Amino acid sequence: VVSDEIHNDFVYPGFEHTVFANVDPRFAEFTVTCTAPSKTFNLAGLQISNIFISNETLREAFQKEIDKTGYDEPNALGAVACEAAYRGGQEWLDQLRAYLLENLNFLRAYLQEKIPQIHLVEPEGTYLVWLDCSELGISGKELDQFIVEKAGLWLDGGAMFGPSGADFQRVNIACPRATLELALDKLKAAVDNLG
Template sequence: MNCDFDQIIDRNKTSCVKWDFNQRIFGREDILPLWVADMDFQAPQAVVEALVNRAQHGIYGYSNSMDGYYEALIDWMKNRHDWLIEREWITFSPGIVPALNELVRSLTKAGDKIILQSPVYPPFFQAIKNHGREVVNNQLRLENGRYTMDFTDLEEKFASGVKMMILCSPHNPVGRVWDRDELDRLGQLCLAYDVLVISDEIHGDLIFEGYRHIPFASLSSDLAQQSIVCTAPSKTFNLAGLQTSNLIIPNPKYRQAFLASLDLTGIHNPNVFGITALEVAYQQGAEWLNQLMHYLEGNVEFLMSFLARELPQIGLIKPEGTYLVWLDFRSLGLEPKDLHKFLVHKAGVGLNAGYLFGPGGEGFARLNLGCSRAVLEEGLRRIKTAVQELA
């Protein structure tokens, strides 16, 4: 099976957030969108066929997960990440962002301090603020083109009474895949200061050669009881629209509190197509994913070569995982909001503005290279033309 990731598929008029809402989001219709974290690639053919087959059944009543759903997820975690999980640990959520809000609401109290590490996925901030909790920022350090955790600052803030930490692993947008030493050091601090870790690992399958994703809860039995892992097939297999995610919660106290909070919202079961897609993707999608990662690595190499040759003013934080890249535009000397306007109105490309990712994001922008190489090249050429006009 050879997957053609160079194929350009027209997504217009499919109710696609990425392509159909340029005017509403950017104020222009003619934007080339390289922003929101979904890819322009079709899901694995086995998933497409399974969904078509299920649709042809013709009855779409209330649904729930059966044995195959749990077995597929358990086997995937074992085979892909060497992590043995138990069926009772698995809880459903329609998405990781709703889950983060429910976890903050159910496992902390108003006024509690919650740590995150900027520049980071913007909904993390909102999940904390939505429920009257206090954001405590442990900003990542950028050294020699690579981001690291500031453990001295982290421990000082843990000591101030932090109750929870939202960890992004792999990190969105900076592309770090945290290594075992970093995670072990973080884990020991969390145990010492009794900090509950919510580990968003939705990009955990998208790892480049030479790196390995380690689920935070797999580090030790103690950390399994002190952490919750958020996962989904949505980024891995481009299934975000099916709204099927899972939280892996080994600690029964936290699991029961989360489920009780979900019950208050009336959220109970995944939709029938999400169930089908998850099961087939995890059972039959490994080869597709291997080919995807090879293609994405080619896109990273193409991007690095283009910038070095055509746009040396723009820096790149080379990703270790995810299909998102963090571009450094600081040498252009533009204010954060002016940089975003420049990319939209001068270059005609839609990227995620760096300042929205919190402190440390100013002067950066996030680009999604989960697209055909031809589309990526078009976006880069638009940026090059706009930068040349600045001179």
């Protein structure tokens, strides 16, 4: 199992993140756990990540494959930034988490007050938040077109995650509140013009 734990640092109060390999001690034997400072500390451009493999045989096989790619050594800037983020970034991360929670609360209140047809799917963590748009009466490609063409937004259409996502859109709340409010104002205007 390759377990992508890249959003593990973004957990809202009252919830706890459990790494897949820790769910059961046996799971660590067949799990490749992937984390990175890229989401948490906005270091994606530095192309640095962490890969944890407890099983020595699996780890050696993985290393052999990585060696073949020619990308087996991290760049120096990425390694230094990763260490600096993990050693000295706690205060920044705490402030980021607080800001994300405020954005989540703002999003929830805005939807309830101004766009009650769209419902927040309450997240336990991450800054990628699902919106249930089923009450709009449009779904799939039509919903995606509505979001782009009528609201002037570029969200992640839920249909790309499978048929059960056709009524959903995913919004990134890791932005300035003014940007989030502008996006919600555009969405409200589009929804108001639906009927």
